[in-house]
Amino acid sequence: MKTTALHRFPPFSVHLFETLPSTNQTLWNLLDQGAEPGTVVIATQQTAGRGQWGRQWYSPAGGLYLSVAIAANLPAQQSFQMTLCSAWGIATALRDRRIPVSLKWPNDLILGERKFGGILTETKVQQGKITQAVVGVGINWANPVPETGINLQSFQANQPSCPIASLEMLAVVTLLGIVSGNEYCSTEGIETLLPSYQKLLTTIGRSVWVNGCRGVIVGISPTGDLRVSLCPGQSVNSVAAQEIYLKPGTISLGYG
Template sequence: MRIEIIKLLKKEGKLSDETINELKEININDFHHIVKEIGAKPTEHIKASEISKDLNTKWAGRNLYVFNEVSSTNTVAKFLAKNGAENGTVVLSEKQTDARGRSGKAWEAPLGGIWLSIIVKPNVDYSKLPMITIATGVAVAKAIERAGIQNAEIKWPNDIMLNGKKVCGILTEAVTQYNHIESVIIGVGIDANININEFPEELQEGTTTIAEELGRTEDENLLIRYFLEEFEKISTLFTEEKFEEILKEWRKRSYSIGKIVEVREPFSKFYDAYVVGIGKEGALIVEKIDGTLEKVISGECIIKN
């Protein structure tokens, strides 16, 4: 994180080479106010003023920082979270140069997409983190539905699908101290108005965009506002521990239930299974070939043809 923040400050002309050489003796956290200043500068495509206009939330997105380009919005959000950023603070960037998804996979994040991270302070333990990802997926799907696409589906644990192709990914990370979760960073990347041909060839076949599905471009600022409003609504259910209501919305849009998948859990052998459903804590329930039921808490489930 330290290196990425230094690169951002240098790129924006806020640090000289001489100052960088002295940073070993300087606490990088002292520069958090400068990072906020950079995020408050006018940008060309993603505009805080357009997002905030008519935004119907009490806390989600009430503090917005928009950058022209960062390595990763999650990195900047973690930095701000460690330096007192309020619940609901949102970090956006028009481009990301080093975006990462689950398991450290590279994530293409060019101009035309929605790349944001939201800081939440839910006061929960680690067992509830999967449910945060589940709830965020529902919020993204509902935002897409408000944009006029009614077939958004959620592929466990963190992808939003349209007509069998990925349009969004979610990455949830905890900021901890002394085994206590201080805040949670939720990264959301939506392929809004990107030209698919800009993606590497190996990604093009399985990827779609909001513009491609609508047959026209969509206002990125409006779509961000939709997401923030839906996120706050679903977060209220989470806070009130109405998990079954969240899961009901997820199940209605499930891309995974009823499919044969290859389960890839960390530090475990891969195995094929049939997706039965989702448990109350957000784990996927699968039936293995021998008929036993298994809870998949983390990892990937690759849909098999």
């Protein structure tokens, strides 16, 4: 990762909790009371965590649940950049510490082909511009996980070293990853970041079916869509195409 000065972010104001309904919602409440960008809410359990598209985020005790307010200067239609940049930043920060995290489009962190964490970005918009943004992250530290998941403590137990020695260290690395990823995207642009993001994707080259047509995942577009190259002779909605773009939520990529 290119080192950049984190000039857009003030000193952090960190609020720690054992249990919350939702770190994102608590942070929004603080912003409504006048909190500034750089405010952080951290909990080790959520009782009403939220995921993408209104899904419930399973958040048992022992995990890292972190939300940070970011000063975004983006048109509303580019809000996806904050999720992609945050995911890339966190994965890169952890990989710098020998934790081989990869990514699953658009918002999942992967470790050992299992789900390690996820990201939920929420924004408030006025006159087509993002006025406030909250990036929420859930990462498995020592909490129980489903069969498709993995936590960091169990992964490190089978490694020769333990580069992330505590939940506090994981929180610091995660927070700095979010900040660095968004700062890099702000200064260099999403087009510059995308090649590095795509190198961390677990699904490049995977075959997928879209409306009965077979294709291969080839990358991510500058608008955050999944790029799928259709196999010869395939068409979608009776229209022949070499490549199609899929919006987040229109296809399930699974794990493993």
